Amino acid sequence: MSELLRLEAVQTYIGQFHILKGVTFEVPRGTVTALLGRNGAGKTTTLRTVMGLLRPSAGRIWFNGTEIHGRPTHVISRLGIGYVPEDMGIFPNLTVAEHMQLAMHAEDAMTRERLAWVLDLFSDLKKAWRKPGGTLSGGQKQMLAIARAYVNRNALLLIDEPSKGLAPVMVAALIDSLNALKGETTVLLVEQNVIMAAQVASHVVIIDDGRTVHHGTMAELAQDEALKRRYLGIA
Amino acid sequence: MDLWWSLTINGLATGFLIFLLAAGLSLIFGLMGVLNFAHGGVFAWGAYAGIWAYAASGNFAIGVACGALAGAVLGFILEKTMITPVYGNHLQQILITLGVMIVLGELIKTVFGANPQGAQPPRWLAGSFTVGDVVMIKYRLFVIAAGALVLALLYMLIHRTKFGLLVRAGVANREMVEILGYDIRNVFLFVFVLGSALAGLGGVLMGPYVGVFTPAIGMEYQLLAFVVVVIGGMESILGTAAAALLVGLANAYVAYYVPPLTAAVNMLLMISVLALRPEGLFGVNRGEN
Numbered sequence: 243m244s245e246l247l248r249l250e251a252v253q254t255y256i257g258q259f260h261i262l263k264g265v266t267f268e269v270p271r272g273t274v275t276a277l278l279g280r281n282g283a284g285k286t287t288t289l290r291t292v293m294g295l296l297r298p299s300a301g302r303i304w305f306n307g308t309e310i311h312g313r314p315t316h317v318i319s320r321l322g323i324g325y326v327p328e329d330m331g332i333f334p335n336l337t338v339a340e341h342m343q344l345a346m347h348a349e350d351a352m353t354r355e356r357l358a359w360v361l362d363l364f365s366d367l368k369k370a371w372r373k374p375g376g377t378l379s380g381g382q383k384q385m386l387a388i389a390r391a392y393v394n395r396n397a398l399l400l401i402d403e404p405s406k407g408l409a410p411v412m413v414a415a416l417i418d419s420l421n422a423l424k425g426e427t428t429v430l431l432v433e434q435n436v437i438m439a440a441q442v443a444s445h446v447v448i449i450d451d452g453r454t455v456h457h458g459t460m461a462e463l464a465q466d467e468a469l470k471r472r473y474l475g476i477a
Numbered sequence: 478m479d480l481w482w483s484l485t486i487n488g489l490a491t492g493f494l495i496f497l498l499a500a501g502l503s504l505i506f507g508l509m510g511v512l513n514f515a516h517g518g519v520f521a522w523g524a525y526a527g528i529w530a531y532a533a534s535g536n537f538a539i540g541v542a543c544g545a546l547a548g549a550v551l552g553f554i555l556e557k558t559m560i561t562p563v564y565g566n567h568l569q570q571i572l573i574t575l576g577v578m579i580v581l582g583e584l585i586k587t588v589f590g591a592n593p594q595g596a597q598p599p600r601w602l603a604g605s606f607t608v609g610d611v612v613m614i615k616y617r618l619f620v621i622a623a624g625a626l627v628l629a630l631l632y633m634l635i636h637r638t639k640f641g642l643l644v645r646a647g648v649a650n651r652e653m654v655e656i657l658g659y660d661i662r663n664v665f666l667f668v669f670v671l672g673s674a675l676a677g678l679g680g681v682l683m684g685p686y687v688g689v690f691t692p693a694i695g696m697e698y699q700l701l702a703f704v705v706v707v708i709g710g711m712e713s714i715l716g717t718a719a720a721a722l723l724v725g726l727a728n729a730y731v732a733y734y735v736p737p738l739t740a741a742v743n744m745l746l747m748i749s750v751l752a753l754r755p756e757g758l759f760g761v762n763r764g765e766n
Binding site (some may be wrong): 276293295315316319320325327329331334335336343344345347390429 | 597642643645646648649652653654655656657658659660661677
């Protein structure tokens with residue numbers, strides 16, 4: 243079994259709206275896979291469905307060989323899936339230190355080591371350690387949201403638009419951190435910034451109007467001008 | 478001056494009793510967004526069950542423990558059977574918890590009878606002593622001390638423990654707490670049981686304080702507790718405590734110095750606080766998230 247995450251014909255409604263109409267793809271173990279598509283294609287809904295925040299009306303989802311669709315979010319999280327939502331989910335009333343304390347699933351030496359590594363990566367967080375989340379800048383909030391997902395040894399990270407609102411130097415640090423995680427952690431990355439995605443992702447899934455329309459390697463996509471024009475509006 | 482001291486001690490004791498009732502209400506509303514009109518019924522059950530156990534055992538401590546326990550057990554049953562199905566729906570919450578409030582009141586009449594119930598402080602807390610010219614009523618001082626202790630413990634729980642961290646995070650963003658791998662329903666249940674236990678404790682301590690009470694005690698003090706929660710700002714324990722003491726003191730002073738205003742004082746307080754700070758004394762402005 244080379245894939246860590248597999249979705250098969252997943253359909254999801256939000257209220258009465260049929261958002262995912264058939265999403266099928268695999269995320270190979272140890273890779274960074276970019277989930278691309280236009281605004282409103284269903285990228286965020288796909289991540290939320292995997293995370294159990296939305297219940298699929300049809301289809302199946304496997305993580306590490308276990309079926310996870312329909313299971314509660316906290317159970318899916320504890321299986322080893324970290325999620326950085328698009329709105330970052332920062333608690334305005336909790337300090338940076340408290341965010342990290344809450345995020346850490348264990349307080350063993352390994353987790354503390356990871357905490358030190360994450361704080362080196364995003365050193366701004368160390369400076370803002372005692373500040374409440376509500377007072378952080380947009381970039382700091384994004385760093386905190388990512389740090390929270392990095393601190394546990396998760397097998398899979400779902401990251402929704404991490405480069406949004408980050409200064410170019412931080413995007414570079416983010417790319418470095420994703421590259422550093424390669425091998426041990428598998429990443430499914432939703433990204434509008436195709437250029438950034440191309441720097442970290444080896445695999446690509448494109449969804450359009452709630453359906454998977456392409457999956458393959460980043461190298462193939464780079465050469466397929468027609469595909470890029472048709473589904474991503476770039477060439 | 479000694480009169481002022483008496484009124485102040487009176488006001489503080491009443492304030493802390495209201496705090497015990499309002500603390501649970503504030504936690505339950507702040508964390509779970511549940512408007513719990515059954516809370517006063519739990520308070521009344523705490524009073525009846527606690528005073529009954531006190532009379533039966535002759536031991537005040539056992540009575541106090543039973544009052545809190547009755548609250549906790551009722552809270553557990555209520556959360557599991559009545560509240561879980563109506564999370565997220567305020568109208569249904571109001572209807573179902575008001576219904577529960579009425580049923581709890583009627584059940585008290587069935588079990589304990591409808592006649593007024595009397596309660597006396599235990600011998601070691603009966604009577605008074607004087608400091609200078611000020612008469613200190615022991616039981617009132619005891620209520621103040623017990624209320625202050627609960628406030629301190631609750632503050633430590635919310636601000637110094639990982640569980641408190643979960644509660645504070647859950648108040649701000651429940652979904653993110655789930656994403657981080659915690660079962661928010663367990664946090665809800667614990668908070669509901671804790672809040673109900675505090676209401677039960679408030680009820681049993683209220684018994685000897687008022688001397689005589691009826692099943693209507695629940696509704697009577699619940700209204701005060703709602704006023705306190707609104708004044709203090711939802712979801713802040715310190716805010717609830719400050720507001721409860723403010724209401725207790727204002728009632729004590731106004732009842733003596735401006736008797737005609739007694740009935741209006743709570744509403745006037747609420748209106749003035751809300752006019753100046755719509756989010757309450759210690760409330761969090763939720764605008765940013």
